[in-house]
Amino acid sequence: MNRRDFFRKAFSLAAVAGISSLVKSNTLLAAEEGSKNSKTPDLIAVKNGTPERMFDEGIKAFGGMKSFISKGQTVVVKPNIAWIANPEGAATTNPTLVKRIVEHCYDAGASKVYVFDHTCNDCFTTYPVSGIEQAAKEANATVVHADKESYYEEVRVPGAHALKRVKVHELIIESDVFINVPILKHHGSTKMTCALKNLMGVVWDRSFYHRTDLDRCIAEFPLYRKPDLTIVDAYNILTDGPRARSLEDVVKKEIQLLSKDMVALDVASAKILGEKVENIKYIKIASDLGIGISNLEELNIKRITL
C-alpha cells in the first residue's frame, strides 16, 4: 500500500510540475508574440474542436475568408482524396471541413468553388467513399475529376532544377484563389505528407516526381504557384500511411493549422506527427528555395484552444 501511494504521489507531483512548466513556457511564448505585434498572424493553430468549428475560429483570427477572396473570384479547393477510405480512416481530408471551407468561400463572395484531386486509387470510388463529393456538392461546390490527361496543361516552373516543366490541372492555372486542404499523415518514403506533398495531387505525371527526385520536385512545385491559403487537417492523423489500412493506426489529435506558409505548416505538422524535421528532406529544400520559413520562432503564431 505504501509503495502504491508513493508512486501515486510521485506521479501526480510530476504531472503538476510538467503542466506548470508547460503553462509557463506558453505564457512566455505568448509574450514574445505580443512583442512581434504584426497585425495578422503568420500561422494559426487551433485545438480541441470539431474540424468545422476549428476552421470557423481559425479563419476568424485571419480576419475571415474575405481577406483571401474578393467578390466574384473563382476558388479551387484541393483536399486529399487520394485513397479509398472512409473519413474515419484518416487517409483523406475530413468532408465536414471541406464543406465548411466551401461555405465560407461563398459567404466571402466567391463566384464559383471547385473541388478536385488527382487521386491515386480510382476516383469514381474515392470521391464518394471519402464523403467529400457529397459534402462539397451539399455546399454547392463543383466537384471536378482529374483522372484524364486532357484536364492538364503544361507550364514552366521558374527557377526549378528538377521540375522545369509540369502538367498542371487547368483549374489551378485558371482559378483566382487556390486553397490547399491536406490531411496530416505519416508517409512510407517521405516520412510525412502534408501541405507541400498534397500538391502532388494537382499534377498529371506523378511518376516523373518519383523517377526524378521526389523530395526536390515536391519542394519546387510551389515555385510555379503557391496556395493562397493552406489548412492542415490534423483532427485524426494516420501514423502508418499514406494508405488507410487499419483503424489502429489512427490517432486523434484535434488540431488544425492555417497559414499561407506551407513550409512553416509542414514544420509544425512534423512536430504534431512526432517526426524529426531533418528527416523530411523536402522541407529543407523548400525552405532553401524561399518557399517559406522553417524556423517557427521567426513567425507570429497564434494558438487558440477551444
Place this chain on the structure above:
Amino acid sequence: MKKGELKLLRVSFEVFFFIFIFLSFFRLLPEKLKVISIKSQIIPHVISFFFEGFLLSLFLLVLLLLITAIFGRIYCSFFCPLGGFQDILIRIKKRGGKFNYREPLILIKTTILILAIISLVSGSLYLIGYLDPYSFFGKIVNYLLKPFIALINNSVELTLRKAHIYWLLIMRFPTLNHLTLIPFILILAIIIYLSLKRGRLYCNSVCPLGTFLGILSIRCLYKIEIDKVSCTSCGICESVCKAECINSKDKTVDNSSCIRCFNCLNVCPSSAIKYKPSTKKKKSSIEKTQNISRRNFIYSFLGVLGFSGINLFLRNKKIPVVNYSPPPTPPGSISLDKYISKCTACYLCVNNCPTNVLQPSLFHYGVKGVFIPHMDFYSGYCSYECTRCLEVCPTDAIMPHTKEEKQKIQIGRVNFIKDYCVVYRNETNCGACAEICPTAAVTMTPYKGVLRIPTTKPSICIGCGACQNVCPAKPKKAIVVETNLVHKEAKTPKRKRAGRINATPEDFPF
C-alpha cells in the same frame, strides 16, 4: 392476345433488352441490373453450365430452350442484342420492307453450327466468341459504338468545360488492336451487308445459335400459319418478312427460320396469317426441311462426338498453353486453362473495369486464348476494393466471389528487382510501390541515411499489379508481378500495433 399486341410486345422486349445490354457496357447501371439483362443470353449459360455445372445457368438455359420449343425462336427477336442491332439497320434501310421468300441455306448453317460446337468443347472459345450473337455484340460495343460515343462525348465535354460547365466526364477510348480488328470488321461487314440487303439472313445462315434454335422450333407448339382458304396470295406478308421464311405462293411458313418478329400478323388484309397452336398435319414442304434438318442434326451430333473425342485426347496430352510467362488472369478465374476455356471475349469486363487493367489481349495467352482480356499492368492495376468483373462475367470465366474472398486470391506474386529501382540507382526517395500496395506486401525499410527502399513479402501479395503500374523506373520496371498459372490463396498480413504517439496532447507541440 390481339395480333397487334404481339408485335408491340416483341418491340418492347427487344428495345428493353437492347438498351439494357448496351448500357451494361457503361458504368451507368448498377451491377445487379446488368447481370439481370445479360442473364437473358443463351450461350453464356451453355458455357457456365457445361464447365461449372451451375444450376442457375441450367435452369435459365432450360427455361429459354423451353420457350423456344413452345413458341419458336422468341430469343432471336426478343432478347438477342445482335438481332436488335440488325433490326435498327433494317429499319434505317427500308421501312415496310421488300423481302422475298428464299430457300433456307441448310448446308452453310449446319457446317457453322458444327464448327461452333467444336469450338465450344475444344478448350478455346475463339470461334464462339465471334459466332455467339451476344459476344459479338459485345465486340461491336467495344470496337465500334463506344469509341463513336466517346468521340462525341469528349468533344461536347471539351466545349462545355471551356465554358466551365462540368456536366460530362471524359470517356476513355478503348484500346484498338489492329490484329483484333481484322476478323471483327470482316464479320461486321457481313452482318451489315446481309441485314441491309436480305434482312435477318445472318441469323438464318451464319448464327449457330439461330440454327440450333431453328432445329428446336421445327416442332414448336405455337406456329405462324396461313389459312389456305382466306389467303389471296397477295404477298404483303412475304414482303415484310425479315427472315424471308413466308412463301405466299405455296401459302407456307418455314417455322424453323421464323424469328418471331410478328411483322406479318399486322399487315394481312384478309387476316389469313395467324400465330396459334399448331393444328394442321405437316405439309410436304415442311416435312422436307424437317427431314433434312433432322438428318443434319444427327450428322452434327456424330461430328461433335468425334471431335470431342479428339479434343479429349489432345487435352490429356497436356499441350502447354504458352511457353513464356503470360500476364495474370483476373481474380476469380481460378487458372489460366479454365479461364481460356470459358471466356468468349465479349469484353463486358473490359468495359466495366474502373482502372482499365483488363484489356483485350493479342497472343498473350497463346493461340488458344487469342483476343480474350488479360491483365495489363501498364495501363492499370486491379483495385483492391473492386469486384466488378467477377460480378458481371456472363460465362463465369471469372467466377463470382465475395469481396473478402477476392481480396485473398493471389493471381501473381511481387518480384522486386533492386538494380532498376530509383532509390538504388539515383539515391533519391520514391516509395510509389509501397504507398499503393493494398496488403503491405511491399513496404519501405531503412536504407542509406534517411532514404528508404522497398522490401517485399510475396506470401501476402495478391498480385494486383498496383506496384508494377506505378513504378516510375525506366526503361524497365523495378517491381513486377509474376503470374500464378493456377491462383493461390494469399496469407493474411500481420498487423503491427500502432500507438507510437499520444492522442490529443495537452498542448501544441510547437
